[in-house]
Amino acid sequence: MNALSRLVAPRFHYGWIVAAVVFCVLLATAGTRATPSVLMLPLEHAFGWSRATISLAISVNLALYGLTGPFAAAAMQRFGVRPTVVTALLVLASGVALSSLMTRPWQFVVTWGLMVGSATGVAALTLSATVVSRWFTHRRGLVMGILTASTATGQLVFLPMLAAVVEHAGWRAVIAIVAGVVLVVTPLFWFLLRERPSDLGLRPYGEASDAPIVTHAPTGNPLVTAFSALFSAARTRDFWLLSGSFFICGASTNGYVGTHLIAMCADYGIDEVRGAGLLAAMGIFDLFGTTFSGWLSDRFNSRYLLFWYYGLRGLSLIYLPFAFGFEFFGLPLFALFYGLDWIATVPPTVRLANDVYGKSAAPIVFGWVVAGHQLGAAFAALGAGYLRASLGSYTVASVISGSLCLCASLMVLQINRRRTGTPELASA
Structure with a gap:
């Protein structure tokens, strides 16, 4: 056990130090991923590039951010979390x-x-899922909520400052x-x-004191591991429901919102700093909302939580085009x-993936689910850009996005409904 672990051991589990370090990394990468929304208008003015052209690069970024996830999770199992993530951070910078x-x-x-998209895909949700599954037995939902909230906090910290x-x-x-922050x-x-906790002679947080200390680290080709998990999961209905809803x-x-909201505000005469401030305000609310969601997922059925989350989000997006016409009940209400x-x-979603596929396979399967999430992000970033270029407004894009969320609220109710045990994939 190293000096730092000996120092903190009497006070709290070292897993909380690990979670804090991962939070800082996710904070930096989240701020990096949010930066293109600040750059969109400056690049349009500096080079004469259209929003559709800029959206193409952002869509590639978002797609690779997701597609890198399952391979990153497999590489973390094979080569270790530290070398995998540090290499990605150097590529990112x-x-x-x-x-x-x-x-x-x-x-x-x-x-x-290509470079930023693939690198941020390593230091992303799959990193959170891997660390949480290794270091925590209890409070997994809460810790996952805190780490996920780093995305919102990254916007809170970076976007208003970067817009200013x-x-x-200049850009x-x-x-x-x-680059300096990374x-x-x-x-x-x-x-x-x-x-792993075993590196310090510890068990995961909340693990029974008589439980054996796990030191096994999977071996094998990360590409084979990632695709094997995909092929196994793809034979299950739940995988497509998880991936479709996350898309x-x-x-x-x-x-949509993360990429285009600042540009949308500009269409209504709201400058970049105020638009970035709106995103930052949403980041504040999401910091609380996502952390609270993690707490709830430790206590309530995740399917019903997702039903309400997607349904309410869909209604808010359909309302968004009309929010610019009001003052108090307009954008502030939408942001909240x-x-x-x-x-x-x-x-x-992470909780459902663990319930369906087991602790060992869940991080890699969740990586593929995140790939669906980012393919959806790439689709919306590019599609909304073209709709704005063609129609002159984002109204149709908002209605489409909100309607899709209402569909997702019904999809998630079917996840893990007929399972009574852990599927074979959990032992893979």
Whole structure:
């Protein structure tokens, strides 16, 4: 047991240190992923690129963010969490820094689409699921909710500041700040994270004192492991229900609101700083909403939680085009209502994945479910951009996104309804 673990052991479990370190990394990567929404208008003005062109790079980013997840989870099992995530953080910082030199749209696609998208896919929800499954037996839902809320906190911390920097110092200054933050958290992650509780002679938080200390680490090719989990899960109905509902989740959050809300505000005469402030306010509400959702998922049926989350989100998105016509009951009400719900879907979705597929396979299967989430985000980011370019407003995109959420609220009620035991995949 190292010096830090000996220092904190009398006070609390080292798993909470691990969770705090992962939270900081997710905070930085969440801020990085949110940055394109601040860059959209400056790049449009600086290079004359259309929103559809910029949305293409963002959609590539969102798609790779999701598709990287299952392979990242498998690589964490095979090579370890620390080397996998640190490599991704270095690629992330490099991609962001190189984008300061871009002058052509394809360069934006390569840096922010390919490099940033794939790197953030490693330090994302699959990282949270892997760490939570290894370090916590009790309070899993709560910890997953806190880690998921880092996405909202990243917006809260970064977006208003970055919007102000764009306004006063230009978009290249934003690039320098984001790359610098990523480089700061990289050594923090390397020195403080431990792979498993057994590395410190501990059991997961909440594990029975007479339970054996697990030291086994899976071996094998990460590509084979990831695809094996996919092929096994794809034979189950629940996988398609989880992936389909999470596809809609991504389309209605990262893809639509996260990418286009600031630009949508500009259509109604609201400047970038105020638009970013609106996203930040939603981040504050989501910080509480998602953490509370994790607490609820430890206590209530996750299917019913998801039913309400998707249903209420759908109603708020259908209301969004009309919110600009009101004052108190307009955007502030939308920010409160939508913000509390933004990514509250993640903890109960992780809980369902664990219930259906078991502790061992769930992180990789959830990685594939996240891939569906980000494909939905890419679909919405690109689709909303083209609808705005074609129709001159985002109204149709808002109604489509809200209607899809209402469909998802019905889909989730069918997940894990007929299972009485753990499927074979759990032992894979």
